[in-house]
Amino acid sequence: MTDRRKRRPNVLVAALCLGLSTPVLAADEPTAEAAQQVDLLIQQHDSDGLVKLARQLQSGNAVSVDNPLRVPDFPKARQALEAAVTMPGARQAEAKLFLAKMMLGGEGGPVDVDRAISLLADVIKTGNAEAAFLRGQRLASRPERIAEARDDLSLALRLGDAAAAFELAKLAGSTPEQAAAMTQFGIDLLGQRAARGDAGAAFDLAGYYRRLSDKTEDQEKALSWYRKSAELGQQTAALWVARLLGNPDSPLFDPAAAVKQYEAAARAGSIEAAQELVRDFADAGTLAVPPAVYDVWIGKLIDAKDATAVLYYSRSLQETAEQRRTSSDALYGATMSGRVAPEDLVRIGESFRDGTGVVIDQTRAANIFRLGVENGSGAALTRFAHLVIDVPSLRSHENVALAAAKLSELSSKGSVTGQMLLGDMYAKGVLGAVDETRAIDYYLKALAHAESVEVLNRLADVYLSSPDSDTRMKAFPFIERASRAGSESAMLKEAQAYADGKLVRQDFDKAVTLYKKAIALGATDALVNLANLYLSRGGESAFKDAHEAFSNAISAGNREAPVEMARFLKANGKLDEAISRLTTAARKKNSPAAVELYEYLSERAQDPDVGAEWLRLALKTVSDVPREKVRLASAMLMPSDVRLNGKASIMLRELAGAKIPGAAVALSDAYIEGKGIAKDVTAGLELLEQASQKGDIDALLKLGDLYMDGQFVNGDEKRAVDYYRAAIMLHPTDATANMRMARAYREGHGVARDLAVAANNLKIASDAGSPMATRDLGMAYMWGSGVEKKEDKGLQLLRSAAEHGYAFAWHDLAETYGSAVGPDVDASQTFRLNMRGAKEGHVSAMIGAGIALLSGFGTQRDPEAGILWLERASASTGWDASDAMYRLAEVYQFGIGVDSNVEKALEWQLRAANAGSTSAMFHLALQLEADNTDASRAEAIKWLKKARELKHVQAAKKLKIMEAGGSSSGSLQGAEDKGMDDNGVEE
Numbered sequence: 001m002t003d004r005r006k007r008r009p010n011v012l013v014a015a016l017c018l019g020l021s022t023p024v025l026a027a028d029e030p031t032a033e034a035a036q037q038v039d040l041l042i043q044q045h046d047s048d049g050l051v052k053l054a055r056q057l058q059s060g061n062a063v064s065v066d067n068p069l070r071v072p073d074f075p076k077a078r079q080a081l082e083a084a085v086t087m088p089g090a091r092q093a094e095a096k097l098f099l100a101k102m103m104l105g106g107e108g109g110p111v112d113v114d115r116a117i118s119l120l121a122d123v124i125k126t127g128n129a130e131a132a133f134l135r136g137q138r139l140a141s142r143p144e145r146i147a148e149a150r151d152d153l154s155l156a157l158r159l160g161d162a163a164a165a166f167e168l169a170k171l172a173g174s175t176p177e178q179a180a181a182m183t184q185f186g187i188d189l190l191g192q193r194a195a196r197g198d199a200g201a202a203f204d205l206a207g208y209y210r211r212l213s214d215k216t217e218d219q220e221k222a223l224s225w226y227r228k229s230a231e232l233g234q235q236t237a238a239l240w241v242a243r244l245l246g247n248p249d250s251p252l253f254d255p256a257a258a259v260k261q262y263e264a265a266a267r268a269g270s271i272e273a274a275q276e277l278v279r280d281f282a283d284a285g286t287l288a289v290p291p292a293v294y295d296v297w298i299g300k301l302i303d304a305k306d307a308t309a310v311l312y313y314s315r316s317l318q319e320t321a322e323q324r325r326t327s328s329d330a331l332y333g334a335t336m337s338g339r340v341a342p343e344d345l346v347r348i349g350e351s352f353r354d355g356t357g358v359v360i361d362q363t364r365a366a367n368i369f370r371l372g373v374e375n376g377s378g379a380a381l382t383r384f385a386h387l388v389i390d391v392p393s394l395r396s397h398e399n400v401a402l403a404a405a406k407l408s409e410l411s412s413k414g415s416v417t418g419q420m421l422l423g424d425m426y427a428k429g430v431l432g433a434v435d436e437t438r439a440i441d442y443y444l445k446a447l448a449h450a451e452s453v454e455v456l457n458r459l460a461d462v463y464l465s466s467p468d469s470d471t472r473m474k475a476f477p478f479i480e481r482a483s484r485a486g487s488e489s490a491m492l493k494e495a496q497a498y499a500d501g502k503l504v505r506q507d508f509d510k511a512v513t514l515y516k517k518a519i520a521l522g523a524t525d526a527l528v529n530l531a532n533l534y535l536s537r538g539g540e541s542a543f544k545d546a547h548e549a550f551s552n553a554i555s556a557g558n559r560e561a562p563v564e565m566a567r568f569l570k571a572n573g574k575l576d577e578a579i580s581r582l583t584t585a586a587r588k589k590n591s592p593a594a595v596e597l598y599e600y601l602s603e604r605a606q607d608p609d610v611g612a613e614w615l616r617l618a619l620k621t622v623s624d625v626p627r628e629k630v631r632l633a634s635a636m637l638m639p640s641d642v643r644l645n646g647k648a649s650i651m652l653r654e655l656a657g658a659k660i661p662g663a664a665v666a667l668s669d670a671y672i673e674g675k676g677i678a679k680d681v682t683a684g685l686e687l688l689e690q691a692s693q694k695g696d697i698d699a700l701l702k703l704g705d706l707y708m709d710g711q712f713v714n715g716d717e718k719r720a721v722d723y724y725r726a727a728i729m730l731h732p733t734d735a736t737a738n739m740r741m742a743r744a745y746r747e748g749h750g751v752a753r754d755l756a757v758a759a760n761n762l763k764i765a766s767d768a769g770s771p772m773a774t775r776d777l778g779m780a781y782m783w784g785s786g787v788e789k790k791e792d793k794g795l796q797l798l799r800s801a802a803e804h805g806y807a808f809a810w811h812d813l814a815e816t817y818g819s820a821v822g823p824d825v826d827a828s829q830t831f832r833l834n835m836r837g838a839k840e841g842h843v844s845a846m847i848g849a850g851i852a853l854l855s856g857f858g859t860q861r862d863p864e865a866g867i868l869w870l871e872r873a874s875a876s877t878g879w880d881a882s883d884a885m886y887r888l889a890e891v892y893q894f895g896i897g898v899d900s901n902v903e904k905a906l907e908w909q910l911r912a913a914n915a916g917s918t919s920a921m922f923h924l925a926l927q928l929e930a931d932n933t934d935a936s937r938a939e940a941i942k943w944l945k946k947a948r949e950l951k952h953v954q955a956a957k958k959l960k961i962m963e964a965g966g967s968s969s970g971s972l973q974g975a976e977d978k979g980m981d982d983n984g985v986e987e
Contacts, residue, residue, distance in 0.1 A: 038080045047087040051095050054080040058107070062269060069304045070269035074108030075379060085119070093126045100134065108379075112416075113138060114450040124152065129159035137167050144484050146172060162189035163204040194225070199232035206240065216251040219244065223252055238265040239273055246276070248286040255287045262287075266297060274301050305344055328358040335368055345372040346379045353387070354624060360658030362387060366394050373406060378417075381406050385421045389430055392695030392730055400430060411442070419446035420455050427462055434732075436462050456482035457490055464493075465733065469502075476503045483514065491518040492526050499533050500800070508537060519553055524560040527553050531568055536803030543572065554585075562593045566600070573838075573872060575600065586614055592628055594618035595635050602638065612639040619647065626660040634666040637673075645670070656691065664691030665698045672712055681712050692723070700727040701736055708740075708749060717750030735770035738762070742776065746785075755786030766797070775801035775812060782816065831859040838869055843880045846873035847887060854897050863897020874911070885912035886920045913943060918952035925955070929962070937962070 041049040057077035060070030081102065084095035100116040100123070102108055117138055123131035136152030139145040150171055156164035165186025169179040187208070193201035206225035212218045223244050229237035242265055244250060246258030265273035274297040280287040281294035335348050345368055351358050353365035366387045372380025385403045388394050404425060410418025423442035426435040439462055446455045456478045463475035476497060482490030495514035497503040511533060518526035531546035550565035562585035569578035579600055585593035594614040601611030615636050622632050629651055636648035649670050655663035664687055671684030685706075691699035704723035707716045721744050727737035738761040744750050745758035759780050765773030778797030781790045798812050831852045838846040846869045852859050853866030870891065873884030885908050891898060893905035906927075912920035921943045928940035941962060947955030 038076055038083075041080070042083045045087055047084045047089050047091040047095060050080040050084040050087075051091045051098065054078075054084070054095075054098060058102070060269070060271075063300070063304045067300045067303050068267055068269050069271050069274060069300055071271070071304050074102065075377065076108075078102050078108030093123045093128065096120075097123045097128060097131050100131070104134070104138070112450070114452060115416075118450075124155070127159060129156045129161040129164075132156035132159060133161045133164045133167070136164065140167060140171060141486060142484065143172075162186050162193065162201065163208075165189070166208055194228060194232075197232055199229050199234040199237070202226075202229035202232060203234050203237050206237065210240075210244070214250070219250055219252050235265075235268060235270065238268060239270055242273060242276070246280075246287055253286075259287055259289055259293065263293065266300075271301070271304065325359050328352075328361070331358060332361075332364050332368075336371065345369070345375065346377060346383065349380065349383060353383070354626075359654055360626060360660060362391055362394065362658055366391075366399065370399070370402065373402065378410075381410070382417055382421065385425075389421070389424050389428055395430060400425075404431060411445070414449055416446045416450045416452050416455065419443070419449070420452065420458065423455075423458060427458070436465070451481070451485065453482045453485045453487040453490070456485070457487055460490070460493060473503050479503075486521070488518050488521050488523040488526070491515075491521075492523060492529065495526065496529065499529075499536075508533070516549075519549070519558075520556075522558060524553075524558060524564055527558070527561060528564050528568070532804055536799075554581075559590060560592070562590060563596045566593075566596055570600065575604065586617060589621040591618040591622040591632060594621070595632050598635055608638040609640055612641055612644065615639070615644060619644075626655060626658070627662070630655055630660060630662045630666060634662075634669075637666070637670050656687065661696065662698050664688060664696050665702045668699075668702065685713065692726070695730055697727050697731055697734060697737070700724070700730075701740065704740060708744075717744070719750075720744070721750035733764055733768045735765040735768040735773060738765035738768070739770060739773055739776075742773070755780075757786070759786035771801045771804040774798075774804070779812065831857075838872075843873045843884065846870070847880065847884050850884070851887065854891065861897075866897060867891060874908075882912045882915035882917035882920065885909075885915055886917045888912075889920065913946075916950070918947040918950045918955065921947035921950075922952055922955045922958070925958070 037053055038050070041053060054077040057073040057080065060072035062068050062070055078099065081095050081099040085092060085099055087095075096119040100119040103112045103116040103119075117135055120131045120135040120138075124135065132152045133156035136149045136156060139149035139152065142149075150168065150173075153164045153168045153171070157168065163186065165182045168174070169182040169186070174182070187205065190201045190205045190208075194205060202225050206222045206229060208222075209218045209225065210222035212222075223241065226237045226240045226244065230241060238261065242258050242261035244252050245254045245261055247253060259277070262273045262277050266277065277287075277289050277293060277297045278301060279285070281289040281291070331348065332352070335345065349365045349368035349372065352361050352368060354360070366384060369380045369384035369387065373384050381403075384399075385407060388399050388403045404422070407418045407422045407425070411422055412418075419442045423439045423446065425431050426442065427439035428434065440459065443455050443459045443462070446452060447459070460475040460478040460482065463478070464472055466472050475493075479490050479493045479497065483494040491514050495511045495518065498505075498507040498511040498514065500506070512530065515526045515530035515533065519530065527549060530549050534542045534546040534549070546568065547565075550561060550568060553561035554565065562581055566578040566582045569575070569581065579597065582593045582597035582600065586597050594617050598611040598614040598618075601614070602608050605611075615632070618632050619636070622628055633648040633651040633655070636644045636651075639645075649667065652663050652667035652670060656667045668684035668687045668691075671680045671687065673679065685703075688699045688703050688706075692703055700723045704720040704727070705711075706713050706720075707723065708720035709715070721741070724737055724740045724744065727734060728741065731737065742758045742761035742765065745754045745761065747753070759777065762773050762777040762780060766777050774797050778794045778801060779785070780787055781794030781797060783789065795816065798816070802812075831849065835845070835849050838849040850866045850869035850873065851857075853862045853869065867888070870884050870888050874881050874888060889905050889908035889912060890896065891905075892901045892908060894900065909920050909924050909927075913924050925940040925943040925947070928936040928943070941959065944955045944959040944962070948959055
């Protein structure tokens with residue numbers, strides 16, 4: 001923390017307390033008066049008055065004579081406009097345009113592009129240039145509506161909106177010459193109008209140059225036009241002048257001038273300008289805002305009851321969890337007692353929901369949103385409903401009843417949001433049993449009112465959840481519509497559909513195009529899927545294409561891409577490059593990359609303290625995203641650093657208290673293992689039980705695993721299955737829970753053995769996207785385990801699992817072609833499949849490929865390459881790395897592809913034994929016994945005992961003979977003749 005942040009806390013704490021405890025009448029009274037005015041004007045059907053009042057509410061009123069900050073009331077402005085658009089008359093078109101702009105900007109409610117486009121279409125009929133421009137601009141992002149966009153923008157230009165020229169120049173189909181001419185026409189026309197005193201024209205010109213490039217000359221032109229626009233009275237332009245001057249990456253960077261400009265904008269009433277000043281001071285930013293300036297504007301923001309500013313200040317002030325908890329308690333108490341302005345309820349609720357500046361607490365968030373709902377806030381209702389739907393522990397009778405009643409009211413009025421959320425309640429079983437039919441009915445009602453991307457996606461998901469293949473295929477038209485409207489998740493589903501051919505005819509090129517489009521929008525899942533698609537297609541350029549896709553995403557600024565690329569590289573045997581990529585990202589303050597880097601370094605060194613410095617860096621740069629905090633805190637429990645462990649336990653307590661998924665499990669591990677907290681197994685188990693009763697899936701699965709394995713508790717397989725069932729009751733398609741149940745039924749643990757039920761659970765997990773489940777289901781079809789034996793289907797599933805990143809499946813496929821199970825024996829296919837798995841980092845596949853290259857079985861003999869693959873396998877951290885070491889010992893012992901080297905053979909045999917290879921232990925013991933000294937005999941017995949502990953049958957028999965004092969050779973030969981495999985296990 002810098003000295004600037006520590007300065008003068010008493011003044012600011014007093015201001016904070018004043019803001020939380022004393023109502024500011026100057027700000028409250030206009031709000032109450034405005035609410036009454038809206039209701040009165042609606043009753044009087046006064047559209048003119050409603051539009052005027054909406055403009056006043058949108059721009060806001062100064063808090064007081066001494067506080068110039070203008071406090072807008074977007075929800076009331078939107079309410080006034082919603083009423084005005086229904087009233088025929090001279091102001092109806094103006095009201096529609098105004099409301100459409102608020103909807104596009106998300107002011108006073110959710111962004112609703114589709115309805116805004118519809119409103120703008122009505123306004124265009126009156127010859128309004130701005131409406132034509134806005135509609136054309138929005139439609140330009142939809143490829144299927146480019147022609148409409150061109151018509152609207154052309155109309156806007158003819159009606160006098162010069163900025164439309166810039167949008168027309170960017171439309172697909174324009175030649176470079178046409179685009180250049182159109183752009184120059186727009187510049188000239190706007191310049192002429194600005195010269196005549198048109199502030200809007202100057203503002204549009206400034207925006208054009210600002211977005212044109214980072215070149216100094218373009219940014220200087222932007223600054224000049226923004227200044228001109230501000231001089232002509234455009235208030236937002238003054239804020240943009242400050243932003244250009246305050247951007248440290250801009251050639252115009254001038255922090256002192258930026259601070260002065262922000263102050264001028266704040267004095268003119270801009271809350272955003274005041275927030276920028278406060279934010280820079282609290283974060284010790286590049287503007288170096290003086291403490292005196294900060295004191296002035298934090299006080300005025302608190303006076304204006306700007307909850308976001310108060311919370312931001314609280315975050316910058318609190319240094320300990322206890323202080324943060326105290327501040328959170330005070331803010332919650334003030335909110336629930338009615339001492340916070342109603343319009344701030346949504347922002348404060350969001351802060352408790354997301355943990356922005358306060359202790360995360362979803363129950364408190366729900367209570368605050370509920371208060372907003374009771375005050376008539378539509379924004380609060382949608383957030384309240386989402387919490388009730390998404391968090392099972394918040395589904396009390398009162399909460400469910402309130403959400404359902406209010407959403408039904410909205411739905412009856414034709415609200416798309418109300419109908420959509422009611423559909424969600426039926427789809428997720430919030431109102432009782434899951435009712436997919438009623439969910440679809442509500443979604444279709446919503447879709448009839450507006451082409452909503454969210455509704456289209458929900459309809460697709462309901463159809464996709466069906467076990468019937470024909471029903472699932474009904475999802476594709478909705479997926480396609482949502483994808484065309486710009487939905488990232490729909491693009492992913494559409495791309496996957498073309499990639500696997502389950503819903504539509506397979507088309508690799510279409511899948512690639514869609515994945516690339518989704519990646520450009522920031523969808524990291526699309527990046528991973530594209531890489532897997534390239535690898536599944538195969539060919540010499542497969543890895544290169546996948547590598548290039550990750551690199552491009554990183555260059556484009558995708559924050560999650562470095563971690564995903566590192567995982568891809570590691571899985572493909574390129575750990576060094578993965579570490580290099582993560583190091584670069586971590587140094588750029590990418591916290592998840594720093595955590596991933598620690599895990600790779602400590603895993604490679606087999607030492608949890610190696611790389612811990614990256615966790616300390618991650619702690620300084622971690623975001624407010626809960627899942628990132630959980631992952632960081634979990635990693636911080638691993639090193640033997642008491643301070644890191646202690647900070648991790650504090651973080652996890654807070655996150656677990658907020659019911660963040662995974663936090664309770666991580667905290668219970670801290671108690672059970674005594675990391676950062678005094679070891680207390682009972683407390684850890686109690687924590688898991690409490691979390692499980694609140695619907696925490698991770699806690700239920702963890703308890704199930706503990707009782708299934710008998711770890712830290714008395715084993716109870718039936719109780720374990722009960723926990724797995726409870727998890728499935730909450731989330732029927734949860735892949736992990738269904739995998740656990742499949743294992744229980746397959747092995748008869750806690751339930752009667754039932755392979756058919758096991759296969760059904762595997763199918764659910766596979767459909768939910770688990771490659772491991774897909775592999776296990778494939779093996780079930782290969783063997784006819786619980787399903788009708790279908791080798792073709794089994795091979796298809798194994799290949800699908802492998803192509804979706806489950807590298808083990810490549811070796812499984814190879815084994816099918818190398819044995820009597822499945823297709824005809826095909827040594828060359830076995831080798832090719834093992835090579836696919838080897839390249840993706842699967843150790844058994846590396847060993848298989850290495851042996852094939854050494855022997856020439858299924859491929860051309862290449863001993864050097866074979867040894868290289870065995871060495872790679874031995875250097876891995878996989879459980880079967882010791883097998884690779886033992887194979888290398890045999891290579892050097894018998895001179896397979898190399899000159900025989902007894903010393904190297906013994907070195908690899910010793911490494912294999914130390915790594916856990918029972919075969920190496922056994923044969924090492926035989927060599928030691930042959931030395932025929934007391935010391936070598938004692939060492940041989942030590943290795944035989946280790947092998948016996950690991951269930952090596954030959955070692956147990958040999959040890960019995962040696963301890964009895966008998967000879968070895970005859971007894972050993974007898975053991976080998978009694979049906980032992982090469983690992984000493986009886987066949």
